Amino acid sequence: MADCCNNTSCAIEALKQRQSKTLKIVLGINATMFVVVFVAGWLAHSTALLSDSLDNLGDALTYALSLYVVSRSAHEKAVVALFKGGLILLAGLFVLGQVIYRLFVPALPLFDAMGGIGVLSLLANSLCLFLLWKHRSDDINMSSVWACSRNDIATNLAVIVAAGAVWLFNSAWPDLVVGLALSVLLISSSARVLAAAWHALRSAA
Numbered sequence: 001m002a003d004c005c006n007n008t009s010c011a012i013e014a015l016k017q018r019q020s021k022t023l024k025i026v027l028g029i030n031a032t033m034f035v036v037v038f039v040a041g042w043l044a045h046s047t048a049l050l051s052d053s054l055d056n057l058g059d060a061l062t063y064a065l066s067l068y069v070v071s072r073s074a075h076e077k078a079v080v081a082l083f084k085g086g087l088i089l090l091a092g093l094f095v096l097g098q099v100i101y102r103l104f105v106p107a108l109p110l111f112d113a114m115g116g117i118g119v120l121s122l123l124a125n126s127l128c129l130f131l132l133w134k135h136r137s138d139d140i141n142m143s144s145v146w147a148c149s150r151n152d153i154a155t156n157l158a159v160i161v162a163a164g165a166v167w168l169f170n171s172a173w174p175d176l177v178v179g180l181a182l183s184v185l186l187i188s189s190s191a192r193v194l195a196a197a198w199h200a201l202r203s204a205a
Contacts, residue, residue: 019135020067026128026149027063030056033124037117044113045172047102047179048159051095052121055155055186058091059128059148081197085190088148092186099179102172109175114163122156129153143196151189155182 034056041049062084129149158178165174 022131022135023063023067023145026131026145027060027067029124029128030060030063033121034060037121040113040117044110044117045107046109046114046159046162046175047095047098048109048162048175048182049114049117050098051091051179051182051186052118052155052159054091054094055152055182056121058087059152061087062145062148075201078197078201078203081200082194084148085194085197087190088186088193089190092183092190095179095183095186099176099183102176102179106172108170108172109163109166111163111167114166114175115160118156118159118163122153122160125149125152125156147189147193151185154185158182 034053037049037056038053040046041051041053065080065084068080129152132146132149135146158181162174162178166172
């Protein structure tokens with residue numbers, strides 16, 4: 001009997017296994033960081049950190065869904081990508097709501113907590129980005145995962161900058177401005193993911 005690994009089907013199966021392994025790792029990282037960053041954001045009164053934690057939660061759910069569809073059809077992957085785009089949109093709207101809330105209920109964030117957790121998140125998400133790099137063009141499923149991870153780096157850098165500005169100006173405004181910018185980033189990212197997923201869904205049909 002010929003070696004199955006000479007066949008295209010075997011190569012595809014090997015790719016799916018590599019995707020699954022990567023997704024399990026980044027899922028664990030983001031689930032852990034969600035808890036850490038959310039607690040820190042709540043205690044530090046930081047809208048930027050809270051938005052970062054929700055981004056991690058959305059990513060964890062996204063990776064879990066992506067793991068589910070690794071071995072599924074192109075149609076199912078496109079449907080799940082639509083759902084993932086919806087999750088990103090909800091996260092962006094929630095952050096926008098937090099910004100509006102803090103306009104009426106102001107609180108000065110703890111800049112040291114913002115900066116420290118921001119750096120920790122940056123390291124964690126850089127690792128995720130590195131792991132996902134080789135899968136960024138595999139299919140609609142992995143490309144949407146890659147988009148989420150890439151956004152995380154921008155989010156972490158923005159939080160670190162906001163922490164420095166809060167310290168420099170002794171004001172909550174930098175935190176709110178970054179929170180607003182992150183909400184716009186999430187909403188625009190969701191639009192791209194939804195558009196790509198819709199195109200893939202029509203192609204699969």
